[in-house]
Amino acid sequence: MASMKKLINDVNDVVKDSLVGFEAAHDDLVRVDHENKVVFRKDAPVKGKVGIISGGGSGHEPLHGGFVGLGMLDAACAGEVFTSPVPDQMLVATKGVDSGRGVLHIVKNYTGDVMNFEMAAELAQAEGIDVQAVVVDDDVAVEDSTWTAGRRGVGLTVLLEKLVGAAAEEGQDLDALVALAKKIIAEGRSMGMALTGCTVPAAGKPSFDLADDEIEVGIGIHGEPGRERRKIGTAAEVAEMLVKPILADLDYAGSDVICFVNGMGATPLIELFIVYAEVAKLLAGANVHVVRDLVGNYITSLDMAGCSVTLLKADEDLLRLWDAPVVTPGLRWGK
Amino acid sequence: MASMKKLINDVNDVVKDSLVGFEAAHDDLVRVDHENKVVFRKDAPVKGKVGIISGGGSGHEPLHGGFVGLGMLDAACAGEVFTSPVPDQMLVATKGVDSGRGVLHIVKNYTGDVMNFEMAAELAQAEGIDVQAVVVDDDVAVEDSTWTAGRRGVGLTVLLEKLVGAAAEEGQDLDALVALAKKIIAEGRSMGMALTGCTVPAAGKPSFDLADDEIEVGIGIHGEPGRERRKIGTAAEVAEMLVKPILADLDYAGSDVICFVNGMGATPLIELFIVYAEVAKLLAGANVHVVRDLVGNYITSLDMAGCSVTLLKADEDLLRLWDAPVVTPGLRWGK
Numbered sequence: 001m002a003s004m005k006k007l008i009n010d011v012n013d014v015v016k017d018s019l020v021g022f023e024a025a026h027d028d029l030v031r032v033d034h035e036n037k038v039v040f041r042k043d044a045p046v047k048g049k050v051g052i053i054s055g056g057g058s059g060h061e062p063l064h065g066g067f068v069g070l071g072m073l074d075a076a077c078a079g080e081v082f083t084s085p086v087p088d089q090m091l092v093a094t095k096g097v098d099s100g101r102g103v104l105h106i107v108k109n110y111t112g113d114v115m116n117f118e119m120a121a122e123l124a125q126a127e128g129i130d131v132q133a134v135v136v137d138d139d140v141a142v143e144d145s146t147w148t149a150g151r152r153g154v155g156l157t158v159l160l161e162k163l164v165g166a167a168a169e170e171g172q173d174l175d176a177l178v179a180l181a182k183k184i185i186a187e188g189r190s191m192g193m194a195l196t197g198c199t200v201p202a203a204g205k206p207s208f209d210l211a212d213d214e215i216e217v218g219i220g221i222h223g224e225p226g227r228e229r230r231k232i233g234t235a236a237e238v239a240e241m242l243v244k245p246i247l248a249d250l251d252y253a254g255s256d257v258i259c260f261v262n263g264m265g266a267t268p269l270i271e272l273f274i275v276y277a278e279v280a281k282l283l284a285g286a287n288v289h290v291v292r293d294l295v296g297n298y299i300t301s302l303d304m305a306g307c308s309v310t311l312l313k314a315d316e317d318l319l320r321l322w323d324a325p326v327v328t329p330g331l332r333w334g335k
Numbered sequence: 336m337a338s339m340k341k342l343i344n345d346v347n348d349v350v351k352d353s354l355v356g357f358e359a360a361h362d363d364l365v366r367v368d369h370e371n372k373v374v375f376r377k378d379a380p381v382k383g384k385v386g387i388i389s390g391g392g393s394g395h396e397p398l399h400g401g402f403v404g405l406g407m408l409d410a411a412c413a414g415e416v417f418t419s420p421v422p423d424q425m426l427v428a429t430k431g432v433d434s435g436r437g438v439l440h441i442v443k444n445y446t447g448d449v450m451n452f453e454m455a456a457e458l459a460q461a462e463g464i465d466v467q468a469v470v471v472d473d474d475v476a477v478e479d480s481t482w483t484a485g486r487r488g489v490g491l492t493v494l495l496e497k498l499v500g501a502a503a504e505e506g507q508d509l510d511a512l513v514a515l516a517k518k519i520i521a522e523g524r525s526m527g528m529a530l531t532g533c534t535v536p537a538a539g540k541p542s543f544d545l546a547d548d549e550i551e552v553g554i555g556i557h558g559e560p561g562r563e564r565r566k567i568g569t570a571a572e573v574a575e576m577l578v579k580p581i582l583a584d585l586d587y588a589g590s591d592v593i594c595f596v597n598g599m600g601a602t603p604l605i606e607l608f609i610v611y612a613e614v615a616k617l618l619a620g621a622n623v624h625v626v627r628d629l630v631g632n633y634i635t636s637l638d639m640a641g642c643s644v645t646l647l648k649a650d651e652d653l654l655r656l657w658d659a660p661v662v663t664p665g666l667r668w669g670k
Contacts, residue, residue, distance in 0.1 A: 005530045007606040008644060009569045009613075017570070018605045025596075025630045061604035064587030081605075175633075195340045212340065234344045235352070261360075268637050269396035270353045270416075270599035271342040277356030290420065295360045297632075302603050305638070307342060332666070 004199050006303075015058045022065060026329040029069045036092045037078040037085070039065040044074045044097045048222040050168045050177055051075070051097030054106040056113050057082040060221060063158060063299040066330025071330075072165035073106075081200050081302070082222045084112035090120030094129060100173035102130030106161060108153030108183070109137035110213060126127060126158040132174055134181040136160055138178045138190045138310065141218030141226050152220045155262050155310035156188040166324035181262070184312060189250050192308030193226070194219040194264060198301045217241050221264075221301045222333060232249045235271070238239055239278035242309040247286055252311055259283065260310040265300035267307055272286045272296065275307055283311075292322050298330070337535050341638075346536040350393045350415055359399060361664040371427045372413045372420070374400040379409045379432045385503045385512055386410070386432030389441040389496060390425060391448055392417040394535070395556060398493060398634045399666025407500035408441075408663075416535050416637070417557045419447035425455030429464060439463035439511035441496060441516070444472035446457045448495030467509055469516040471495055473525045473645065475584040476553030476562050487555050490597045490645035491523035493633045501659035519647060524585050526577045527643030528561070529554040529599060533636045552576050556599075556636045570606070574613035577644040582621055587646055593627045594618065594643040594658060600635035602642055607631065610642055618646075627657050633665070 008014050015037065022039070023032040025168035030333070031040050038055075054064045055077025064076035074097035074243060087191035094103045104123065107117045114135060137148075164181050178223040194216045197206035207223030218226025219268060224331070230241075246252075261276040263269070274293045282288055291314055299308075314322070343349050349371060357374070358367040366375050373390075380386060389399045390412025399411035409432035412420035429438045442452045449470060456466040472483075473491035499516050507515070529551045532541035543559030545551060550573070555560025565576075569596065581587075596611045598604070618625055618667045624647055634643075649657070 005550075005567060007530070007570045007573055007602065007610050009571055009609065014605065014609070017612055018608040020613070021608030021610070021630070025608065025611050025628050058604060059603075061608075066604070141585065195342070215340075215561075232340060235342045236344055238342055250585070265603045266638060266640070267342065268394075268600045268635060269401070270349065270394060270637070273353040273360065274344065274349070275342050275355030275356070276360050277352055280356070280359050280503050291391070293360050300603060302605070303601060305340065305601070 003240040004189045005202050006201060008201055014201050019078060019165050023050045029327065029329055033092060036089050038089055038096065039068045039076045039078065040096055041074045045099040046074065047099050048101065050101045051098060051099065051103040052106065052165055053093045053103060055079065055085045055093065056108050059302045061199055062300050062330030065163050067328050069328030071169050071324055071326035072161055073240050081202065084110065084116050087116045087119040087123060090117055091123045094120060094124040094131060097129070099130045102132070102252070104164065104174060104177050105131060105133035106157065106164065107133055108157055109135050109136045109150055110152065111149060116331045123190065130174060132178050134178060134185065136185055138185065138188050139220065140189050140245050141192050147222065147224060153281050154192060154221050154301055155190040155260055156184070156312065157307050159188065159258060159260060159310065159312050160184045160257060162326060163318055163321045166321035166326070169324065187313040188310060189246045190230055190308055190310040191245050192219045192306060193217045193238060193242060194304055194306035196266065197223050198265070198304035200302065219306060220245065221299060223301060235274045236278045239275055239282055243279055243282045246309065246311055252288045252313065254287055256289045256291045258312045258314045259290045260294045261306045262299055262310065263297035264304040264306040265297055266303045266305040269296065272307060279309055292319065301335070339539050341536060342594040343536055349536050350413055350483060354413060357664070360630055362661065364664055368427060371424050371541070373424055373428045373431065374403045374411045374413065375410045375431055376403050380434040380447050381409065382435065384434060384506065384583065385436045385509050386434065386438040387441065387503050388412070388428045388432055388438060390414065390420045390428065391443050392419060393632050394637045397665030402496050402643055402663050404663030406504050406659055406661035407496055414651065416537065419445065419451050422451045422454040422458060425452055426458045429455060429459040429466060430462070433464045437467070438651060439499065439509060439512050440466060440468035441472045441492065441499065442468055443492055444456060444485055445482045445487065446484060455624065469520065471520055473520065473523050475524050475526050475580050482557065482559060489519050489556050490595055490634055490643050491519070491525060494523065494593060494595060494645065494647050495519045497661060498653055498656045501656035504659065522648040523645060524581045524645055525645040526580050527554045527641060528552045528573060528577060529639055529641035531601065531640040533558050533639035535637065552557055554641060556634060558639065570609045571613045574617055577615045581644065581646055587623045587648065589622055591624045591626045591649045593647045593649045594625045595629045597634055597643045597645065598632035598640040599639040600632055601638045603642040605643050607642060614644055627654065
């Protein structure tokens, strides 16, 4: 254990111990079902509101548990590190947030997550709960990956949870929320890169090694291989490696967009803002209009250094939802 | 440059480039005087309010620029990485936030910062502005350090900026704010540790090297040496290494406290919450009552991995200020 330098007690207790601290730090907003590793909004189920849940492997904090609260998620299921939660957890979450108007599952496109959320939806439907699911697959880097059939779900998940969460808070019904989520998925794209690998506690060593002058372009959020390994360049060059493939994949020219520059966990803010400045410059040059932005560490990969860029087309409807109040552990002043 | 793996353009432009991105990302809340490297609250000077400014070397983001906004700072001066801003910057900031009720300088106790803020205060006073300063020196690790006569100013600075900022927003006068700040400084203590060094861009290599199984206990926020180098232990053991010296330095038994567990920049949230759980357990065992908390990366050391603990005695007055609204780049949903 010593050789991997982590602030943990035991490699087998990382998620369990972290949820204890998370709940203690934010118990005015959330409660945690520790047996099932589900983070609930404290007032769930919220009367008259569609329940919104998500979840996935741990190691991406603040996603998803940090986004449980007013204006975002009603519950989040925490799997072990980089491992899908099981259907039983998702069923507990679904039942715990249902107030009679149905429940939406927000699923990142990884084989295990998709399969388990499908099973949980069937179990919940069998108990009479109206469940629908949407699958986020915004990563333009690769068509299929280690853990995915089709594109991976990455940064867009954060924006989708915020926007759909705000719409649910407004009282929109399940069908409307599904349509909104599908529109967001259709109009959002991401691309990431890594300066270093990340170390899963149970593995004890980095997911991959990069030479001192190498970066991995097109990385996923679990250290999956990307498109290519390259020599490191300036922040301007890195920004171009991320923005170009996104613009090649979907035509954003002339559009208003929300721009999200995300840190992978170990990248300091001082660097993320340098990247954001370059991304903004490139977008302006491509006639893409940034009308809202988010810059910080929101969907991480443990201790990986690196960043990703996400673009989403924005209309007035989305901007109203973007600007709506949100109070979650990951997005507020301390308790 | 390649060998140090940073998302930057040029080692000489790190602060300049980062401020461009910072302003673009948050231009609804702040404006940046790029020539003087000062971040201003967009509506500064705020009429009828004492101006609150701080500043210091860059590399600790979100501190200080990320805390400029409603309920916290009116301006922040950004020095080069780990280098004090100069008096001219502080004078520009002071003049820019003065609305006639005076200006408070919040200074972390480093020789350069203290000297330069003193000079700036004299220059501002010569122009007829009422300036007072408070010096934060909360680090119990060492009595004097590489860059300090007396104790270093670390984590307590974040809490002080929040609490004094809230009091200024309430309309309290300069003398009352100074008294409040002094009370906070008298009743707050911190202690930190590092798993790794950090790399100043212009230096190009880590500030120090630790063996794979070593940690530095009592670290400052610039990679200054701490109390001792030890074998890494469990999160529970690390929590004890931080909490015990704090409790030995000031008697918190029976008190209500605000507890702040801060990440040094490269430590993921999943680990910080494990540390917080252990800290909370130790405090409960020592009859110290945590009534508010803050857990996250708020005063960082570039890409250093590690954490610090800060305790502050809390009364009803402080809790009202703690709970008051705050809207700053470092503490809100994206623009």
